[in-house]
Amino acid sequence: MMESGPIDQPKPQQQMWCEKKQTAVHEEIKRMNQLPANSAYGMHRLKRTVSQEQQLELLFAGLSL
Template sequence: MGPVEKEASVHGEMKRMQKLPANGTYVTHRLRVLNKILQLLSIQRTASQEQELELLFAGLSL
């Protein structure tokens, strides 16, 4: 999956999360992780940041 597809899947997941009750801990945590992924996608990443990004994606199963 390329960077454009990754970003599109993150945005899709964010839209899905926004349909759920906002005060849930699951939604709050998931949105925080999705925002972190978007942040990492938008910058020039170091090797450790690239590894963190891959681990975040693996943990979300997008």
């Protein structure tokens, strides 16, 4: 019996969403890097953004297996 295609591959819409989210994260990091080094808001946002980026990296690593 032949299957119509791989089951585990992400749908194009999901892949596009992941790419858009990753682009948004990188743009936010660029904006935060333009703030003064002692900006509490910038430090808070970068910590949260780095955490989200790490989660995305883990997600992408899982998808590539």
